[in-house]
Amino acid sequence: MIKQKSKPEFLSLKSILLLSLGISVGFHVIFTISAFFGNTLFFPEIKQDPQRHFPLWRILLFTAYNFVLVFLLFLYNRKMYNIEFKKKGGRAFFLIFGSMLITTALSLTFNLVPELVQPVEHRPGFMARAIRDGLMRDFSFMVVVMLVTKLLHTMFERNNIRVENEALRAENITTHYEALKSQMDPHFMFNSLNTLQSLIGTDSVQAQAYVQELSQVLRSTLQNKEVVTLEQELQGVRAYCNLMQIRYGDNLKFDFQVSPELLSYLVLPLSVQGLVENAIKHNVISSKQPLRVSIATTEEALLEVSNPIQPKIMEESVNGIGLANLLERYRLKWNVDVGIMDDGKVFEVTLPLIDPKQ
Numbered sequence: 208m209i210k211q212k213s214k215p216e217f218l219s220l221k222s223i224l225l226l227s228l229g230i231s232v233g234f235h236v237i238f239t240i241s242a243f244f245g246n247t248l249f250f251p252e253i254k255q256d257p258q259r260h261f262p263l264w265r266i267l268l269f270t271a272y273n274f275v276l277v278f279l280l281f282l283y284n285r286k287m288y289n290i291e292f293k294k295k296g297g298r299a300f301f302l303i304f305g306s307m308l309i310t311t312a313l314s315l316t317f318n319l320v321p322e323l324v325q326p327v328e329h330r331p332g333f334m335a336r337a338i339r340d341g342l343m344r345d346f347s348f349m350v351v352v353m354l355v356t357k358l359l360h361t362m363f364e365r366n367n368i369r370v371e372n373e374a375l376r377a378e379n380i381t382t383h384y385e386a387l388k389s390q391m392d393p394h395f396m397f398n399s400l401n402t403l404q405s406l407i408g409t410d411s412v413q414a415q416a417y418v419q420e421l422s423q424v425l426r427s428t429l430q431n432k433e434v435v436t437l438e439q440e441l442q443g444v445r446a447y448c449n450l451m452q453i454r455y456g457d458n459l460k461f462d463f464q465v466s467p468e469l470l471s472y473l474v475l476p477l478s479v480q481g482l483v484e485n486a487i488k489h490n491v492i493s494s495k496q497p498l499r500v501s502i503a504t505t506e507e508a509l510l511e512v513s514n515p516i517q518p519k520i521m522e523e524s525v526n527g528i529g530l531a532n533l534l535e536r537y538r539l540k541w542n543v544d545v546g547i548m549d550d551g552k553v554f555e556v557t558l559p560l561i562d563p564k565q
Contacts (some may be wrong), residue, residue, distance in 0.1 A: 213287070215290060223281040230351060231274040238344075239266055273418050276313050279346055285357040304399075306307055306349050314338075314345040375539040378532065379433060379476075418451055420446045434540070437479075437510065437560060438470040444480045444502070451487055458492050464503035472508060472560035475536050482512040482556050485530075490517040508562065509546075513555035530556070 284307055292298045318341045407414045423446035443464075448461045459482075483500055492498045500514045534545045535560070546557030 217287045217360060218281065223278060223285070226355065227274050227278040227281060228276050229353075230348070231270050234273065234348065235266060235270045257425075269310065271314075271350055272317050273345070276310065276345060277352055279309055280349060280352040281356065283309060284352060284410065287358070289359050297358055302323070302353065306353060307346075310345045310349045311342065317418075319340065327481060371539050375536065376431070378539065380535045413453070419452065420449045420453075424450060430474055434473045434561075435471065435476045436563075437465070437474055437504075438471050440474050440479050440503075441465065441470075443477075444483060447480055447483060448500075451483075455492050455498075458494055458497045458499065459487070462498040462499060462501045462503070464501070464506045465541045468512075469504050469508060469560055471563060473563055474510070474560060475540060478533055478536075478558060479512060481533060482558075486512070486514040486554075489519065490514060492517075504560070506561045510558045510560055511555055512558070513553055514551070516554050518553060 220454055229259055284302060287302050287305070290298070292301075315338065318338050400422070408470060445463075452459055452461065479502065484501045486498070490498050496517050498517060499515060501512070503511050503513075503550070505511065530545075530547065533556075537545050541559070541561055543559045543561075547554075548555040548557070
């Protein structure tokens, strides 16, 4: 099983604690200043009520309560952003509805429970105004939390996209380098030139075709594209298969069953060719054990590359595209999974074909 890299966490618990503390303390500093100096700041001609006073314990109590409210709202918002919703607008609905429910429940609890535990006689309409003012204050906190979370999530997603694009570019550079090294290593070049030399003396027409196929393989390897169509990828694959078939003769067969309707779909460059290379490298190819590699598409827009398992007694070192590399590239580019099936008799890799209209 290939282990994938975990994505960075959106809003750590430490970040939520710091944000909650900053918002609750900051807002109550503003509320306190406004309460003490509101009249003198905005209406200088009106003198401040000399009887106005606010006990420190009351300010600290409200600050602590709003810290709890903001902290819970941040936790809930983070949870909603970490859930994948199938229906459009589902996240927005649950964000708003859940946040309002949490805010209303805590606000009413904070205002009503003390009165139920220790009733105090107030002027008529006092509790209604207290509940109304409390809800308005707490809903203002809710709106701030939702806006801050949305802003942070947007920045988080943009940063993830940037990091993944950079990682994908790095993967593509590595892939092209490794593929080029695989094609240009002494073993490959020696076999290719040896085959070409034998053809020049016996069949000049086939020798010319061999040179053209070899140039097509190298051209496909050197292309500098992030994605290619299936048709473009198969051009290089067929050229590579022709080279290998000339080398191994009837001991190696390729079976292409590709739907023309899927030729415009997208794949990653060298993905199919890499799978064919691996099939040839890891399996015995002889007159007693001929190898047949199948490249076929399905109605579900998938490309399956399969071969019977004929393991070599002594494995060659792998210098080409590995499965781990291939899985990671598809995850980074399209966030899709590459299927791998090994039942001991047949080895099959399934590549998703990406609709260019998406």
